[in-house]
Amino acid sequence: MLTGPYKIIEFANDNMLKIWGKDAAIIGLPHHIAIPELGEQNFGALIEKVYTSGIAFKGHEQKALIIQNGVVTKGYYNFVYEPIKDDQGVTSILIIADDVTEEVRTRKQANRTSQMLNMAIESAELGTWFFDIESLEFFPSTKLKSLFGFQAADLMPYTKAVDFISAEYRQEVIEAISSALKNGERYDLEFPISVNETGCIRWLRATGNLSKPDADKPSYFSGIVMDVTARKLDDQRKNDFIAMVSHELKTPLTSLKAYVQILILKASKVQDDYAVGALNKAEQQINKMTNLIKGFLDVARLEAGKINLNIEAFNISELIQEVVADANEIMSSHKIIFLPCKEIIVNADKDKIAQVITNFISNAVKYSARGKNIFVSCQEHQGMIQVSVKDEGIGIKSQDIDKLFSRFSRLENSDTQTISGFGIGLYLCAEIIKRHNGQIWVESEPGAGSTFHFSIQQLSTT
Ligand code: ADP
Numbered sequence: 001m002l003t004g005p006y007k008i009i010e011f012a013n014d015n016m017l018k019i020w021g022k023d024a025a026i027i028g029l030p031h032h033i034a035i036p037e038l039g040e041q042n043f044g045a046l047i048e049k050v051y052t053s054g055i056a057f058k059g060h061e062q063k064a065l066i067i068q069n070g071v072v073t074k075g076y077y078n079f080v081y082e083p084i085k086d087d088q089g090v091t092s093i094l095i096i097a098d099d100v101t102e103e104v105r106t107r108k109q110a111n112r113t114s115q116m117l118n119m120a121i122e123s124a125e126l127g128t129w130f131f132d133i134e135s136l137e138f139f140p141s142t143k144l145k146s147l148f149g150f151q152a153a154d155l156m157p158y159t160k161a162v163d164f165i166s167a168e169y170r171q172e173v174i175e176a177i178s179s180a181l182k183n184g185e186r187y188d189l190e191f192p193i194s195v196n197e198t199g200c201i202r203w204l205r206a207t208g209n210l211s212k213p214d215a216d217k218p219s220y221f222s223g224i225v226m227d228v229t230a231r232k233l234d235d236q237r238k239n240d241f242i243a244m245v246s247h248e249l250k251t252p253l254t255s256l257k258a259y260v261q262i263l264i265l266k267a268s269k270v271q272d273d274y275a276v277g278a279l280n281k282a283e284q285q286i287n288k289m290t291n292l293i294k295g296f297l298d299v300a301r302l303e304a305g306k307i308n309l310n311i312e313a314f315n316i317s318e319l320i321q322e323v324v325a326d327a328n329e330i331m332s333s334h335k336i337i338f339l340p341c342k343e344i345i346v347n348a349d350k351d352k353i354a355q356v357i358t359n360f361i362s363n364a365v366k367y368s369a370r371g372k373n374i375f376v377s378c379q380e381h382q383g384m385i386q387v388s389v390k391d392e393g394i395g396i397k398s399q400d401i402d403k404l405f406s407r408f409s410r411l412e413n414s415d416t417q418t419i420s421g422f423g424i425g426l427y428l429c430a431e432i433i434k435r436h437n438g439q440i441w442v443e444s445e446p447g448a449g450s451t452f453h454f455s456i457q458q459l460s461t462t
Helices: 012-021 036-040 045-051 099-122 142-147 158-163 167-183 228-268 273-303 316-330 350-367 398-403 425-435
Strands: 057-068 071-087 089-099 127-132 139-140 187-193 201-210 220-227 311-315 333-337 345-349 373-381 384-391 439-445 449-457
Touching: 012 036, 012 057, 012 089, 012 384, 036 045, 036 057, 045 057, 045 398, 071 099, 089 398, 099 201, 127 142, 139 158, 142 220, 158 167, 201 228, 228 273, 228 350, 273 425, 311 316, 316 333, 316 345, 316 350, 316 384, 345 350, 350 373, 350 384, 350 425, 350 449, 373 425, 398 439, 425 449
Parallel strands: 333 373
Antiparallel strands: 057 071, 071 089, 127 139, 127 220, 187 201, 201 220, 311 345, 373 384, 384 449, 439 449
């Protein structure tokens, strides 16, 4: 309480003294002498105005520099200067103040963080959205609307956005989003849309997830969308190039192989054993090269969405036996052992499943020392058919396992340096198994060996 024209500090409680950064010695002194720094910052003038006008003043989150224990301290305060009057007019001023420095700082920091985040989102040209789980309302950002070809003021409900997704991707996107919402999973998808009105195709990458901050707080579902058209077109050009080069290389190899086969026949007729041996080796190398080129062609076809499954019913145990017999013929450096299993009929693409098993076996050969065993087995498990290829090779570190099945992924370390490859085999296997709605995975221990597995369900032929 400040009293009289000199605003003598009549009384101040401990909290007030703490805000002022002074001790009880200031009680009895005029306000402008006790806390001169406040007078210099216009608070003195405000107090004087309240005293002369009789009208209270309320300050909201006002910044003040106060010398607390000899140190200039910046703080924010809510306060009231309340005039106390008698018949003659104002006699004293009651000051009530609250230190809100912490709240203001936290809010300012939060504002700064969200400003920085917004700037980053804007400069990365990311569209963002938020889904209110309670009202089921969809809130797209202006950038997201523009990616879909809408103006900022246009309404873009979720159902309308979904309609723009190309038909062959729509169901997959809807299912991934619903499952993320239901099970709290994250999704990360790429799909083309036809942009509003113009109808031109734009490729988008969309990620999103359900955040559950606390059990008592509401969950929110949000995500980002970015334009990846330029990268997709680049990928497409690269794929077209790979497809063209592979195709051009395949043609001369086919005639080369035909000539080598004719020469083998001729050489065997004249019993030229040396020529037969050398030509057989040449043919093997041609086959190796043809397989490499076939791998590239498969990647290009796959990415252009041109791999179709040729589903038929067959006995997978018989197929494994054939693949193992072929592998034992060409890969004499290792013992490939088929652990027989009972007859299991599956509906799948026989050639492609054979390709996956062959790939597993040739990797097992490539990544284990000569003379080691490779075991191929098959079992039925909860309605799924599981095929496994186990080796006693170099193994794979657990941190590398996730990378194995992506395109052009090779593990670079001292063990694999000398082994050639392009990192497409397992990628193709994973894509083939994915198209059969199956699972592919590996268990491995560095130095002890790896077991690659895949499992497929019985596919419906209808
Ligand atoms: P690559 O042509 O390089 O063999 P893959 O896609 O078939 O391509 O395999 C990808 C990588 O996975 C390989 O480069 C290798 O590092 C690792 N890998 C695959 N199979 C095995 C295995 N049986 N044992 C150890 N590492 C393996």
